[in-house]
Amino acid sequence: MCRVLSGPHLRRVEKDFISVQIILEEDLDLTLQVFKNDKALTLSCDVRKIPFANKIFFYIFRATLQLDEGCTYHYDIINKQESIISDLSLSLDGLSLHPSFEFGSERILTGSCRKLSSHEEDCLPKMLDAFTQGGERPQMLILTGDQVYSDDISDGLFAKITELVKQYGFPQTKVSNLTNRKKLCKSIGLTSRKSKNHLLSLGEFIILYLLSWSDELWEKNEKIINRSDLTKVRKLFANVPVYMQMDDHDVSDDLKINNFWLENINECGFQVLANAYAVGYLFQSMGNYGEYGEYDQVIDSYVGLQSSQKDLSSRLVDEADWSFSLSIAARDFIFLDTRNHRYGGETAQLPAGLLKLSKIDELLRDDNQNNDCILVSPSPIYAYEAIERLQSLLAFLPSSVSLIDREGWHAADQVSDESNSLRYLEKNILNSTYRKIIILSGDVHYSFARKLELNDKSIIQLVVSSLKNKPPVTILARLWFRLYNSFSRNGKYLTSCQGSKILHYSNYCYFKLESEIKISMYSRGIEHKFNPNVENDELAQ
Numbered sequence: 001m002c003r004v005l006s007g008p009h010l011r012r013v014e015k016d017f018i019s020v021q022i023i024l025e026e027d028l029d030l031t032l033q034v035f036k037n038d039k040a041l042t043l044s045c046d047v048r049k050i051p052f053a054n055k056i057f058f059y060i061f062r063a064t065l066q067l068d069e070g071c072t073y074h075y076d077i078i079n080k081q082e083s084i085i086s087d088l089s090l091s092l093d094g095l096s097l098h099p100s101f102e103f104g105s106e107r108i109l110t111g112s113c114r115k116l117s118s119h120e121e122d123c124l125p126k127m128l129d130a131f132t133q134g135g136e137r138p139q140m141l142i143l144t145g146d147q148v149y150s151d152d153i154s155d156g157l158f159a160k161i162t163e164l165v166k167q168y169g170f171p172q173t174k175v176s177n178l179t180n181r182k183k184l185c186k187s188i189g190l191t192s193r194k195s196k197n198h199l200l201s202l203g204e205f206i207i208l209y210l211l212s213w214s215d216e217l218w219e220k221n222e223k224i225i226n227r228s229d230l231t232k233v234r235k236l237f238a239n240v241p242v243y244m245q246m247d248d249h250d251v252s253d254d255l256k257i258n259n260f261w262l263e264n265i266n267e268c269g270f271q272v273l274a275n276a277y278a279v280g281y282l283f284q285s286m287g288n289y290g291e292y293g294e295y296d297q298v299i300d301s302y303v304g305l306q307s308s309q310k311d312l313s314s315r316l317v318d319e320a321d322w323s324f325s326l327s328i329a330a331r332d333f334i335f336l337d338t339r340n341h342r343y344g345g346e347t348a349q350l351p352a353g354l355l356k357l358s359k360i361d362e363l364l365r366d367d368n369q370n371n372d373c374i375l376v377s378p379s380p381i382y383a384y385e386a387i388e389r390l391q392s393l394l395a396f397l398p399s400s401v402s403l404i405d406r407e408g409w410h411a412a413d414q415v416s417d418e419s420n421s422l423r424y425l426e427k428n429i430l431n432s433t434y435r436k437i438i439i440l441s442g443d444v445h446y447s448f449a450r451k452l453e454l455n456d457k458s459i460i461q462l463v464v465s466s467l468k469n470k471p472p473v474t475i476l477a478r479l480w481f482r483l484y485n486s487f488s489r490n491g492k493y494l495t496s497c498q499g500s501k502i503l504h505y506s507n508y509c510y511f512k513l514e515s516e517i518k519i520s521m522y523s524r525g526i527e528h529k530f531n532p533n534v535e536n537d538e539l540a541q
Helices: 125-132 155-167 181-187 202-212 227-239 259-263 267-288 294-303 309-318 357-363 385-393 417-431 475-487
Strands: 004-014 017-024 031-036 044-052 056-064 072-079 100-102 107-111 140-143 242-244 324-328 331-335 372-376 436-441 448-454 457-463 507-513 517-523 526-530
Touching: 004 072, 004 202, 004 227, 004 242, 004 267, 004 324, 017 031, 017 072, 017 267, 031 044, 031 056, 044 202, 044 294, 056 267, 107 125, 125 227, 125 507, 155 202, 202 267, 242 267, 267 294, 267 309, 294 309, 357 417, 417 448, 417 457, 457 517
Parallel strands: 107 140, 140 242, 331 372, 372 436, 436 457
Antiparallel strands: 004 017, 017 056, 031 072, 044 056, 072 100, 107 507, 324 331, 448 457, 507 517, 517 526
């Protein structure tokens, strides 16, 4: 039996389409099978294989078939008439050796910001608990950014990555063996403040992903991580369609935060960014799409070294587009790429607009046919305004944009690129036929549910962060959240059944889009229910 390093990961699923990814140690001819009630479905499948250092093989299956909403399906990956995943213990129901999924868009898991080496509780494996709640299983998993932290790696994790890079024979770059990576990062234009072990080479980024979502490359008694947690993560990704939107830490902190930042990246910096972009696209973005495009060819050439990396690095960074959309069961899901389509911010103290107006037009058209829209923006559109206003007050600080992460939508000055993006986005929402809009965001390391009306549009902003990372660093910020939870009567932010408006420890969210929206956030073993269907504070009484 071949060694499965990571996966299978169930990715985009529509009524006539399914995508699955898997990473192996062997070069095999594979086929995908999908079953309903033990009967194999007729499908047409395209299999794409990408080798890494001729020792690791990345596969993505894209198949057309017919699925029925609300039905459960199993799937298998076959080599020479034998399953390569049946012995991975991925089954949920105990009735089959194979992973399964339920097609639909009513029950959704979401979260963001998972730093593998953080000492905080890991809430990604705890999402499996949602399968046992009320006998209903989640139908989608939406991760809204910072699925890995390429720029913030602990010493122990860095040593593990370095060991495996050598074991698998990945090529070493000129900068891979530098002892002072922090100094190098600063010299090439990167601004991450925790860059002591910043990943640089293609192989390092690949190994980080393999370590983040699977237990296969970890020893039994590892101290860095809980190996059983990664077993659960692998099972989660195999049994729920996963959609991922990348953000800055997936590449490097402050990525393209404004035009000034990008102009300060030199040729070596573009090489590092390109490595992160290429691997991030393969592990995260590629599975979001229903078809291949020209950018996939650039990725193939870059990873396969079929062309000069120098010639392709700038194309990978400049032409990237992580935005996408899909429709499932009369709901539109629109994922905003708020990193690669910013505009403005020509100095270190000028924030950029988070999305070009032309890109907003492309994604939020006025010819939509559905009533519900789930809008994914890594940075909250309607955030916690007190913190964003504080950031505005600190705008006088040198390099304030990257220093204090000035990249919000809502609390910006009325005359600014940020404000222009928000007003244009709101105009397009008003011109749409959507009646109900749910915005999913992360990024900020605290969570809340906010309800607002935009003329006749009902909007709910869910901010869910972080899955595994520190809460806001300062004691003052945490004290403020406690006081706010205890005494605030601000009706903008929903109050949970536990009396909280803001959660600032590791958490995840499970919500249901039924006749009424039901929202539950889970933190430290406690369920916080938010009910947007009642007057605020009624639920807590």
